[in-house]
Amino acid sequence: MSICVPSNGFALYSSKGQGIKRLFSPHLINQTQKPLLEFQRAKLKFEAELIREAEEDDGFTYSIVRPTAFFKSLGGQVELVKDGKPYVMFGDGKLCACKPISEPDLASFITDCVLSEDKINQVLPIGGPGKALTPLEQGEMLFKLLGKEPKILKVPIQIMDFAIGFLDFLVKIFPSMEDAAEFGKIGRYYAAESMLVLDPETGEYSPEKTPSYGKDSLEEFFERVLREGMAGQELGEQTIF
Numbered sequence: 754m755s756i757c758v759p760s761n762g763f764a765l766y767s768s769k770g771q772g773i774k775r776l777f778s779p780h781l782i783n784q785t786q787k788p789l790l791e792f793q794r795a796k797l798k799f800e801a802e803l804i805r806e807a808e809e810d811d812g813f814t815y816s817i818v819r820p821t822a823f824f825k826s827l828g829g830q831v832e833l834v835k836d837g838k839p840y841v842m843f844g845d846g847k848l849c850a851c852k853p854i855s856e857p858d859l860a861s862f863i864t865d866c867v868l869s870e871d872k873i874n875q876v877l878p879i880g881g882p883g884k885a886l887t888p889l890e891q892g893e894m895l896f897k898l899l900g901k902e903p904k905i906l907k908v909p910i911q912i913m914d915f916a917i918g919f920l921d922f923l924v925k926i927f928p929s930m931e932d933a934a935e936f937g938k939i940g941r942y943y944a945a946e947s948m949l950v951l952d953p954e955t956g957e958y959s960p961e962k963t964p965s966y967g968k969d970s971l972e973e974f975f976e977r978v979l980r981e982g983m984a985g986q987e988l989g990e991q992t993i994f
Contacts, residue, residue, distance in 0.1 A: 846889030852880025858967025
């Protein structure tokens with residue numbers, strides 16, 4: 754069986770042209786549940802094309818994998834806190850919970866998808882092991898590992914709303930700033946929306962309905978970063994703190 758992990762519609766049709774019969778589409782879980790931004794709508798459009806292709810071609814299958822937060826996306830403040838800086842979060846620190854998953858565990862889950870018939874033509878949310886963690890709990894975990902009293906800086910989420918409004922105003926004068934304005938909206942979304950399954954009945958994010966998988970824990974990841982640093986785990990342009 755030929756498989757592929759495409760990134761867009763062009764890759765989808767190119768893959769089919771090369772005889773690919775099974776495609777995997779990994780998109781972070783909160784990129785598609787509340788499609789408020791342009792990049793989210795683009796991802797949903799691609800997923801719809803994937804599903805339509807499978808409906809029209811019996812020999813073509815897919816698995817849409819929706820992981821929660823990756824460890825490295827939560828590790829950006831570890832070295833700052835180690836150096837004595839406060840742990841920064843938005844709101845009360847409880848706005849955006851997640852069940853973080855390691856990259857090796859996610860790779861193992863995708864491998865399981867290849868081998869499991871019950872994961873064919875399915876949308877598969879997946880989180881790591883253990884309970885859902887808020888930013889406040891992540892910060893407290895980090896300070897406990899360091900043996901320090903928690904030093905938390907809570908930033909009002911309204912600051913981001915003000916910045917986004919200001920950038921939207923500037924875009925009208927300087928269109929070249931459109932990307933910066935969109936990046937601000939993406940940051941605001943991630944700061945407030947949990948990376949858990951959204952329960953359609955309640956409209957609330959549900960830790961209980963977010964499947965757990967794997968064996969790697971965020972605490973173990975923090976311990977390793979405290980010893981070895983974030984080398985090889987850099988976020989680049991995606992870094993906020």
